[in-house]
Amino acid sequence: MATIHIGDPLRGKAVDLSHHLSDLARARVNSPLNKLFKYWEEPNLIIMAAGLPDPEYFPFSSVSSETLSFASLLEKNSMSRQHFPPENKTITICNETIATKDFNLTTALQYGPVTGLPQLIEFQTNLSAKVFQPAYDNFTTLIHTGNTDGWNRCVMALLNKGEGILVGEWTYPAALATATPLGVSPVPITIDGQGIRSDHLRQVLSGWDENARRMPRPHVMYIIPVGQNPSGATMGFERKKEIYAICVEFDIIIVEDDPYYFLQQGPYVPKTDRVEDQIEISANLEAYIANLVPSFLKIDYQGRVIRLDTFSKTVAPGSRLGWFTCNPMFAERLERFAEISTEGPSGFSQSLITKLLLTWKYEGYMKWVQALSQKYKAKRDFFLDCLADEFNFQIVSAGEGNTWAGSNIYLASEKLNLRDGVQTIEKVPVMRRTLFSFVPPSSGMFIWMRLHFDNHPAVGLHDVNSLELQLWELLAESGVLFAPGSIFSAGRESDKTEGYFRISFSQTKFQDMKTATSILAKVITDFFRNFV
Numbered sequence: 001m002a003t004i005h006i007g008d009p010l011r012g013k014a015v016d017l018s019h020h021l022s023d024l025a026r027a028r029v030n031s032p033l034n035k036l037f038k039y040w041e042e043p044n045l046i047i048m049a050a051g052l053p054d055p056e057y058f059p060f061s062s063v064s065s066e067t068l069s070f071a072s073l074l075e076k077n078s079m080s081r082q083h084f085p086p087e088n089k090t091i092t093i094c095n096e097t098i099a100t101k102d103f104n105l106t107t108a109l110q111y112g113p114v115t116g117l118p119q120l121i122e123f124q125t126n127l128s129a130k131v132f133q134p135a136y137d138n139f140t141t142l143i144h145t146g147n148t149d150g151w152n153r154c155v156m157a158l159l160n161k162g163e164g165i166l167v168g169e170w171t172y173p174a175a176l177a178t179a180t181p182l183g184v185s186p187v188p189i190t191i192d193g194q195g196i197r198s199d200h201l202r203q204v205l206s207g208w209d210e211n212a213r214r215m216p217r218p219h220v221m222y223i224i225p226v227g228q229n230p231s232g233a234t235m236g237f238e239r240k241k242e243i244y245a246i247c248v249e250f251d252i253i254i255v256e257d258d259p260y261y262f263l264q265q266g267p268y269v270p271k272t273d274r275v276e277d278q279i280e281i282s283a284n285l286e287a288y289i290a291n292l293v294p295s296f297l298k299i300d301y302q303g304r305v306i307r308l309d310t311f312s313k314t315v316a317p318g319s320r321l322g323w324f325t326c327n328p329m330f331a332e333r334l335e336r337f338a339e340i341s342t343e344g345p346s347g348f349s350q351s352l353i354t355k356l357l358l359t360w361k362y363e364g365y366m367k368w369v370q371a372l373s374q375k376y377k378a379k380r381d382f383f384l385d386c387l388a389d390e391f392n393f394q395i396v397s398a399g400e401g402n403t404w405a406g407s408n409i410y411l412a413s414e415k416l417n418l419r420d421g422v423q424t425i426e427k428v429p430v431m432r433r434t435l436f437s438f439v440p441p442s443s444g445m446f447i448w449m450r451l452h453f454d455n456h457p458a459v460g461l462h463d464v465n466s467l468e469l470q471l472w473e474l475l476a477e478s479g480v481l482f483a484p485g486s487i488f489s490a491g492r493e494s495d496k497t498e499g500y501f502r503i504s505f506s507q508t509k510f511q512d513m514k515t516a517t518s519i520l521a522k523v524i525t526d527f528f529r530n531f532v
Helices: 023-027 070-075 105-109 118-132 147-158 173-182 198-206 237-249 285-290 328-339 347-390 464-478 510-530
Strands: 062-067 089-094 140-144 164-168 185-189 220-223 253-257 305-310 322-326 391-397 408-414 422-425 428-430 434-438 446-452 498-504
Touching: 023 147, 023 328, 062 347, 070 347, 089 105, 089 347, 105 347, 118 140, 118 285, 118 305, 118 322, 118 347, 140 147, 140 328, 147 173, 147 220, 147 253, 147 305, 147 322, 147 328, 164 173, 173 185, 185 198, 198 237, 220 237, 237 253, 285 347, 322 328, 347 391, 347 446, 347 510, 434 510, 446 464, 464 498, 464 510
Parallel strands: 164 185, 164 220, 220 253, 253 305
Antiparallel strands: 062 089, 140 322, 305 322, 391 408, 408 434, 422 428, 434 446, 446 498
8 A cells, every 4th residue: 555645745656456447347358450550640651451431421521610608608697797708709620631730520530549539638638637636647538428428437347246336325326227237236325415424434334244235345436526416515625535545445446426516606695695696707727726626636646536527517418528537547448448339429529529628728618617607606596596585494504413414404484474473374373394405505506405294294194205206296297397306315214204306407597497486385385284
C-alpha cells in the first residue's frame, strides 16, 4: 500500500489495482485490427488492409449548426447583472477535400479508434486536469457513449456473478438494472443529507460475514455524489475524504457517476428572504472551480476512482457522448469492451461537439456551464416558491439518525385559516398535520419529497407502497406525473409510515410548475382528508 496520505503535496503514479478486474475483463484480448492502427498515419501509405467504406461515397460534404454562447442564456433572463453581447455562431465541419485543418468530417464519419477524436480527447483531458485535478500523475481519459454506457462497461470490467456493489439505499434504477441481470446484487448503504454515510459504510464492511451474506465482501462502490439521483443530496469534501479513506482501507474501487457536477446551484433562499435574483458569471475560472465541491479524483492518489462524465446535462442527452477519467490500466480494459460493442460514439455527435468545444474553447465552455447552473437554480427556486404559495412551511433542523441529518427540513402542511388555535375546514376542526417534507437541493435537477403517511387515516389498513402508488396515480390522472420513490430503492428496509416522490423541475416551464403545484395541493389534501 502506498505511503502517500491525503493532502500530501507529492504526486505519484496509480497503484496496481489489476486484481479488481473481472474474469470477463481478463479474458478480453486486444482487437487484432489494433496491429494495423500503428501504421495508419504513415504518409503515402496505401491502405488495403481494412474494410473501410470509401469516404467519397459519404453523402455529406459538410455539417453545419447554429450555436449559442453562454451570453445567449443571460440575454433570455433579465436577472443578469452583467451584459454580454450574444456570440452565436455558425460552425461548419467540412470533408477532407476542402478541410484546412486536421479535424474534418471524413475522419469523424470513418471507422477510427474507439478512444474518440484526438481533439475531443485532448479537450476532455485538459478539462479533467483543470477542474477535477486527479491526485496522481498518469491519469487518462477515454470516450464513452454516455454515463449509462460507461457504468455498463465498469460492471463488466470489475464484477463477477455472485458479487455485490455498494450503493446508496436510494439510487438511480438504471444502475441496478445494468448489474442485476449479470448476477450482481446491490448492497445498500444508509444515506443522509450528504448521501452515503461513512459510518454505515465502515460498519457494513468491517462486519461483513461472507457466509451470512452468501457473497464476498464488495470491492466496488457506485456513487452519484452531486445532486444525487433521486435524493438531490450533494456530498461535501470532508465526507468524500472519509469515504475515500475507508475505500483505501478495504480496497474498494469507486465509480463516481457525476452527470450533475456542473449544476451546482448553491443553497435555496426562501422568496421572502431573497434579494433580487442576479446571475453572475465569474471571469476568474480558478475561483469558480474552487467554489465547486471537489471530485473524488482530487483525493485519489492511488487511481482507484473511475469517474464518469457526460455532455448529456450540459449540451444534449441525444449527443450520447461522455468520458472516463481513470488510471491507464482501467482505461485499457474499458477500451477493450468498446471494441466489441459501441466501438465509439456517433461521428456526427463527435464532430459537432468537438467543433463546438474548439469554438468555445475551455473558457467558453466553463462560462456556459456557469450560466446553465444559474438557469436551473432559477427553476428550482421558482418551483419551491410555488410550493410555498400552496402549502404552509415549517423549517426544522434534522438531527443525527435522520435521513436528512445535517440539513434543514421543510415540513409542508395544509394552508388553512387559523381560528382560536384550531384550523377549520367546512366547520370540521382539523389540526395542522405534515403532508410531506423535503430538503431543498443545492445541485442537480430533483426534489426528493417524503410523504408522511404516518398522518394518513389509512396507514394501518394499507401498506405504504400501496398508498404511494395510489397517490401517484391520482396525480397522474389529474395531469401531473412524478416518479414514484419505490423504483429507486436499492433494497432498503421499508419504513412503514413514509413514501417518496422524485420531482424533476429541470424541463418544466414556469407556468406549468405553478399549475402542477396547484394540482398537487388539491389532490394530496383530498387524499389525506377523504381516503376511504
